[in-house]
Structure formats: C-alpha cells, structure tokens
Amino acid sequence: MTLARLLAETGAGLPVANNQAAVGLCQSSGTRPELKRVTLLHAIASISQGVLISGPDRLILSANKAFENMSGYSEAELLGRNCALLQGPQTSPKTLKELRMALHAEEPFYGELLNYRKDGAIFWNELSINPVFDRGGALTHYVGIQRDVTERKLHQTQLKLAAQVFAQGHEGIMVMDEQRAIVMVNQAFTDISGYTQAEVLGKTNRMLSSGRQSDSFYRAKWQAIDTTGSWQGEVWHRRKDGAEYLEWLTISAMVDDQGCVCNYIGTFSDISEQLAARERITWLSHFDVLTHLPNRALFMDRLGLEIKRAQRTGLTVAVLLLDIDHFKEINDALGHDQGDRLLVAAAQRVRNVVRDMDTVARLGGDEFAVIVSDLQDLQPVKTIAQNILDALVAPFELEASSGYVSASVGIALYPSDASDIETLLKSADQAMYAAKASGRNCYSFFTPELQDHAQNRLWLTNELRSALTNDQFWLAYQPIVNLKTGEVRKAEALIRWQHPVRGLISPADFIPVAESSGLIVEIGEWVFRTAATQVAHLCKTHAADFQLSVNKSPAQFHRQTAKSETWDQHLERHGISCHSIVVEITEGLLLEASQRVDDQLRSLREAGIQVSLDDFGTGYSSLAYLQKHDIDYVKIDQSFVRNLCCGSKEMTLCEAIIAMAHKLGIQVIAEGIETTEQLELLRAAGCDYGQGYLFARPMSALAFDNFLAQSGADSPHGVST
Numbered sequence: 001m002t003l004a005r006l007l008a009e010t011g012a013g014l015p016v017a018n019n020q021a022a023v024g025l026c027q028s029s030g031t032r033p034e035l036k037r038v039t040l041l042h043a044i045a046s047i048s049q050g051v052l053i054s055g056p057d058r059l060i061l062s063a064n065k066a067f068e069n070m071s072g073y074s075e076a077e078l079l080g081r082n083c084a085l086l087q088g089p090q091t092s093p094k095t096l097k098e099l100r101m102a103l104h105a106e107e108p109f110y111g112e113l114l115n116y117r118k119d120g121a122i123f124w125n126e127l128s129i130n131p132v133f134d135r136g137g138a139l140t141h142y143v144g145i146q147r148d149v150t151e152r153k154l155h156q157t158q159l160k161l162a163a164q165v166f167a168q169g170h171e172g173i174m175v176m177d178e179q180r181a182i183v184m185v186n187q188a189f190t191d192i193s194g195y196t197q198a199e200v201l202g203k204t205n206r207m208l209s210s211g212r213q214s215d216s217f218y219r220a221k222w223q224a225i226d227t228t229g230s231w232q233g234e235v236w237h238r239r240k241d242g243a244e245y246l247e248w249l250t251i252s253a254m255v256d257d258q259g260c261v262c263n264y265i266g267t268f269s270d271i272s273e274q275l276a277a278r279e280r281i282t283w284l285s286h287f288d289v290l291t292h293l294p295n296r297a298l299f300m301d302r303l304g305l306e307i308k309r310a311q312r313t314g315l316t317v318a319v320l321l322l323d324i325d326h327f328k329e330i331n332d333a334l335g336h337d338q339g340d341r342l343l344v345a346a347a348q349r350v351r352n353v354v355r356d357m358d359t360v361a362r363l364g365g366d367e368f369a370v371i372v373s374d375l376q377d378l379q380p381v382k383t384i385a386q387n388i389l390d391a392l393v394a395p396f397e398l399e400a401s402s403g404y405v406s407a408s409v410g411i412a413l414y415p416s417d418a419s420d421i422e423t424l425l426k427s428a429d430q431a432m433y434a435a436k437a438s439g440r441n442c443y444s445f446f447t448p449e450l451q452d453h454a455q456n457r458l459w460l461t462n463e464l465r466s467a468l469t470n471d472q473f474w475l476a477y478q479p480i481v482n483l484k485t486g487e488v489r490k491a492e493a494l495i496r497w498q499h500p501v502r503g504l505i506s507p508a509d510f511i512p513v514a515e516s517s518g519l520i521v522e523i524g525e526w527v528f529r530t531a532a533t534q535v536a537h538l539c540k541t542h543a544a545d546f547q548l549s550v551n552k553s554p555a556q557f558h559r560q561t562a563k564s565e566t567w568d569q570h571l572e573r574h575g576i577s578c579h580s581i582v583v584e585i586t587e588g589l590l591l592e593a594s595q596r597v598d599d600q601l602r603s604l605r606e607a608g609i610q611v612s613l614d615d616f617g618t619g620y621s622s623l624a625y626l627q628k629h630d631i632d633y634v635k636i637d638q639s640f641v642r643n644l645c646c647g648s649k650e651m652t653l654c655e656a657i658i659a660m661a662h663k664l665g666i667q668v669i670a671e672g673i674e675t676t677e678q679l680e681l682l683r684a685a686g687c688d689y690g691q692g693y694l695f696a697r698p699m700s701a702l703a704f705d706n707f708l709a710q711s712g713a714d715s716p717h718g719v720s721t
C-alpha cells in the first residue's frame with residue numbers, strides 16, 4: 001500500500017489526530033479536500049523526516065522516502081511488517097516500557113531509541129508516534145515521525161565528556177580569549193594555584209608569574225604560540241599564598257572557522273615533586289647519604305679538574321687517603337648504628353680541619369679522601385694530615401659509651417708520584433697501607449719503594465699459588481726447652497718456602513701475602529698435616545708426650561669451611577693424640593670478639609688440643625682475654641727477651657707476665673733466647689719454657705731427629721741449660 005492509496009482509503013473523511021501533524025491533516029479538511037489530499041501526499045512524501053504509517057495492529061501501511069533512506073529498507077520491504085522491526089536491544093528498557101504503555105493507552109509517544117538499520121548498523125532514532133482516530137473516535141492509524149539523530153547524540157556525548165574532563169581533570173586548565181584574558185578555569189586550576197575563577201577572570205596569566213623567569217622568556221613563549229600555534233615547557237609560577245611551584249605548561253591557540261585565533265587554552269600540572277625527586281637523584285649520584293660528603297664519583301670528577309688545573313699552574317695536588325683503624329671492631333662491638341654515628345662525626349671533624357677549598361669525600365665504608373691542591377711545598381699537606389689524625393683521636397660520644405679510633409693516612413702527589421688519577425689513587429692506597437704497617441695513627445707519603453713492595457707482593461701472590469703443588473714448602477722445627485729440666489718435649493713447626501729462583505723465602509715475607517690472598521687456608525692445612533705426621537713420628541722415636549706447636553693465622557679461623565675435616569678429626573683418624581698438637585694464635589684474634597672464633601677455640605680445647613698465645617706483649621696483652629679463653633701457654637715476645645738485663649723495664653715486664661700467667665694457671669714460654677744471661681734471668685723469674693738460637697735454630701725434620709738424639713745422649717734430660 002502506498003501513501004496515495006492510504007489517503008484515498010481514509011474514505012468517510014479525514015482522520016482526526018491529537019497532535020501537531022494530525023492537526024495539519026484536520027485543517028486540510030475544507031472546501032477542496034481532494035486538492036488538500038494531494039498536497040498532503042506530496043508533503044509527507046517529501047519532508048526530511050521519516051514518516052511511517054501503520055494500522056492499529058502496528059503493521060506498516062506506508063513509509064516515505066526519508067524513512068527509506070534512514071532505515072535502509074524500501075517501502076515495499078516494509079509493507080505489512082511490524083513497526084517494531086527496527087527496534088534494537090540497546091534501547092533502555094525504561095523507554096521501551098514507556099512506548100508500550102503509550103501505544104496501549106492510544107496516546108502519543110516521544111522518545112529516543114537506539115535502533116537497527118537494515119544493514120545492522122545502530123543509529124539514534126528520535127521518534128514520535130501519534131495515534132489517529134476516525135470521527136467516531138476509533139483508532140485507525142499510527143503515524144510515526146522519525147529522525148536519525150546519531151550525530152547530534154555523539155556531539156552531545158563528546159561535549160559532556162569534555163565538560164567532565166574540564167571539571168574533574170587533574171591538570172589545571174585556563175581558557176583565554178584572543179586578548180589572552182582568562183575567561184574560564186577549572187577546579188584543578190584553583191586547587192593548584194589557589195585562585196578561584198572569580199579572582200582570575202579577565203586577567204592574563206602573568207598574574208601567576210613568580211618573577212623567576214624574565215620578560216624575554218614570556219615574549220619567546222608567546223612568539224612561539226603565535227608562529228607555531230602552541231608552546232610547552234617548565235614555568236615557575238606563584239600560588240595565591242606566595243609559594244612558588246614549577247609547572248609543566250602547554251598553551252595552544254584555537255582558531256575559528258575564518259582561521260583567526262579566538263581562544264588560547266593553557267593546561268598545566270604541578271611538577272614540583274618531580275623536580276624534588278630529580279634533584280634528589282642528582283644529589284644521590286654525587287653525595288654520600290650518611291655523611292653528606294661528596295661520594296667517589298664526585299671525588300673523581302673534582303680530582304680530574306684539579307689535575308687539569310695543576311697542569312696549567314704547575315703546582316702540586318695531594319691526595320690523602322684515610323682509613324679509620326679498627327673501625328670494624330667498633331661496628332661489631334657497638335652495632336652499625338653507632339658505627340654510622342661515629343663516621344658522621346669523623347667526617348665532620350675531617351671537614352673542620354681542612355681548608356674550605358679542599359674536597360673531603362667518603363669513598364666507601366670507613367675510607368675517606370681529601371684533595372689538597374695548589375701546593376708550592378709539602379708543609380700544608382703535612383699540617384692537614386697531622387690535624388686530621390689529632391682530630392680523630394679525641395673520643396667520640398656514642399650512645400652508651402665513648403668510641404676511640406685512630407686513622408692511617410696515605411699521601412700521594414701529582415705530578416711527582418703519578419701522572420694519572422688511577423695511579424695517583426693507587427699510590428695513595430699503598431702509602432696508606434704503609435702507614436697501617438708502621439703502627440697506624442700516622443701518615444705516610446708514597447715512595448717508589450712502596451711501589452716495589454706492592455710489585456713484590458703481587459709476584460709473591462702469583463708464585464705462592466703454585467708453591468704447594470710444586471712441593472716448595474717444608475717445615476723447620478725449633479725446640480722448646482723445659483727451663484727447669486732441660487728436657488725437649490716440645491718444638492714449634494715453622495714453615496719454609498724454598499723458591500727455585502729466589503731461594504729460601506722467610507715466612508715473615510710471604511705469610512702476610514698468603515693471609516691477604518686467602519691462600520693461607522690451604523697452606524695452613526698442609527702445615528698442620530705435615531706437623532701431625534712428624535709429631536706421630538716424634539712420639540714414637542723420642543717421647544710419647546711430645547708436642548708440636550703449629551701457628552694458625554686469624555684468616556684460617558675466618559675462612560675455614562664447615563665441610564673440611566677438623567684438626568681433631570684428622571688426628572683421630574691417624575691415631576694421633578690431640579695432646580700432641582698445640583695451636584699458636586695471636587692476640588689480635590682474641591680481640592676480634594667474634595663468636596665464630598670463640599666457638600672454634602672452644603672446640604679445639606674440648607678435643608684436647610692446647611692453645612698457646614704467641615708474641616704476647618706486642619698486642620693488647622689483655623688479662624681479660626687470658627681469662628675468658630682457656631689459654632694453656634703464653635709466649636713472651638722476643639722483643640722483650642732481646643733487651644733483657646737485670647733491672648730493665650723488659651725484666652719487670654717479663655716478671656709481671658710470668659707472675660700473672662701462673663696466677664691464671666698458664667705456663668710461660670720465652671721466645672728468642674739468644675744469650676745465657678737472658679736464659680738465667682728468665683729462669684730466675686720462674687719462666688717455664690724457652691725457645692731461641694741459644695738452644696737451637698729452626699731446623700729440618702732430619703736435623704731435628706739428630707738434634708733430639710744428640711741432646712738425649714749428652715744429657716739425660718735434654719739440652720744442657
């Protein structure tokens with residue numbers, strides 16, 4: 001059915017409607033109804049809105065061209081189908097309910113529905129449905145007038161979104177007119193700047209200026225906007241309360257249809273926190289967090305600059321490397337908190353005694369460095385080094401007690417000691433170790449001998465690695481004589497290194513290298529096993545209670561692995577009594593106050609291996625240590641014995657040591673006895689045992705066998721004393 005037929009078939013008269021469109025139909029009834037019908041027909045067919053006419057049963061009777069275009073269906077396809085054929089499931093249930101109720105009540109309906117086109121595409125359909133009644137008031141038709149409003153809806157949605165972004169975004173937004181006067185700001189603008197919209201309307205954004213940036217900066221900014229349409233960058237602004245903040249600002253020019261600038265839009269965010277984080281990172285990469293001194297990186301930078309300057313001026317640059325002596329002990333005994341506290345105070349003291357122009361840096365741990373530049377002679381460096389030492393020996397006030405430290409300082413000079421940074425630091429390091437070696441709490445200048453020494457150590461380390469496998473070690477035995485009886489039932493095993501090129505190398509030269517390289521663990525095990533084999537032999541051939549002393553370095557206590565066989569296990573496995581071995585340790589080991597060391601010493605003694613305290617008197621000679629650790633023997637260091645004579649200070653010390661040890665149930669061995677006078681004095685003081693060239697020098701196993709056989713033959717007790 002077409003529109004023409006529909007209109008013709010309205011027969012008895014024109015339909016009556018209760019809406020606007022239908023009013024038009026009513027008014028069209030008049031003196032010339034046919035003409036009106038034709039006019040109506042054309043009007044409906046050609047209007048831009050879609051018109052769909054259905055019967056009371058909602059079956060489509062007619063559709064105009066605009067509806068065909070909108071829906072994609074031809075009128076022919078639509079005829080006889082239900083009006084609901086476009087209806088999509090995305091229309092809100094509420095709207096559909098309203099539609100159904102209106103149809104049911106035969107009342108007009110207006111609404112917006114999300115409908116389907118023939119091709120399945122969804123579109124917004126603005127729809128009004130009007131019931132048409134005949135003269136008797138019976139429903140004859142529905143006239144639906146429809147429009148595709150998808151574009152308008154999209155536009156509305158975008159506007160809504162934009163408004164939301166404007167109102168709720170975290171970035172401050174200001175809209176300016178073409179004169180750059182503010183016309184609108186959002187809430188974030190107020191939150192960041194502190195100004196409300198009312199306070200900024202009509203003003204330019206220069207009112208936010210902090211004054212930090214120059215006029216030319218602002219001129220350049222607007223020039224960029226005028227030429228390129230936008231600008232972005234960091235700007236310092238001032239809040240209403242006066243506080244300055246850094247913002248990241250973007251300004252874009254908006255143009256109207258004619259291409260003229262109508263608005264400027266500025267968006268910005270407060271990046272003060274980012275700036276602070278950035279500055280913190282820069283600071284962290286150059287400074288030490290604990291002491292706030294320059295760190296290694298900045299120190300190297302500055303040293304590089306000072307060296308360049310010295311090349312121009314011809315003056316000298318000194319690097320002082322400073323290491324706090326025994327800092328580890330403070331850390332271990334008082335805790336890291338107190339260690340840190342001491343470091344902060346030490347850093348401050350060093351800073352106080354150098355010149356303002358000198359750099360003090362913390363290179364790590366307890367190691368500091370000072371750059372002293374523009375030197376014409378060495379006096380200022382010596383003064384600074386001594387002042388540093390003096391400043392550090394004063395007690396440090398820590399939480400519960402006072403901390404006492406000292407420092408060792410190594411000094412190297414540019415250009416006389418080194419021509420580049422690396423060598424200069426290496427030289428200062430060598431000088432620092434020399435200071436430590438010469439008793440700590442002092443400073444040392446780098447000398448070429450130190451370099452030779454360092455090279456020698458390197459050579460020794462390399463050679464030591466293969467010495468064990470190449471069988472270059474052997475043990476020498478030096479008798480320990482009972483001063484009362486003259487018997488020799490003890491001896492000390494002393495390592496010897498027979499190098500194929502260098503000949504015999506003294507343990508005094510290679511043991512420190514073996515300790516610092518860690519090779520001492522392997523070497524020490526070899527010494528122990530060789531001594532164990534030898535003592536088993538001596539027990540058989542000489543005396544069943546014969547004892548061999550073995551020196552054990554602190555490094556052996558620290559690096560011993562749990563997996564390796566313990567010394568008592570080894571002795572047991574070979575059927576050797578643990579009493580046959582005495583372990584010689586030094587006071588330094590006891591001073592470390594480490595649980596690991598305590599445990600190992602205890603288990604040695606529990607197994608029956610005796611412990612001897614070597615070189616007594618050269619270290620801390622603490623009574624407390626003697627008491628705490630069950631020590632069996634104290635060995636008076638040869639430095640006391642060497643100068644022993646009647647009435648000497650050394651004599652008094654030896655007497656005191658002997659008396660004290662005996663009170664604690666400890667026996668005393670005097671080392672380095674070379675003269676009969678020394679022997680007599682020690683014997684008179686009650687010393688139990690003696691060791692020294694007077695009796696015999698350390699000798700090979702074979703020579704020692706002969707020695708024992710000889711002394712046994714000469715005297716029923718052993719050597720003649």
Ligand code: C2E
Binds near residue numbers: 506584615
């Ligand atoms: P030490 O344990 O105090 O050994 C005593 C040192 O004094 C030995 O030096 C010995 O030869 C020397 N000596 C003995 N009697 C006299 C004397 O009357 N006059 C003089 N001037 N010296 C005397 P040596 O053998 O050169 O050993 C030096 C140090 O090397 C030892 O001192 C010890 O600390 C270390 N050492 C030796 N062997 C070993 C070892 O197997 N392991 C470890 N860790 N250290 C060892």
Ligand code: MG
Binds near residue numbers: 492551584614
């Ligand atoms: Mg010894």
Ligand code: MG
Binds near residue numbers: 614
């Ligand atoms: Mg000794």
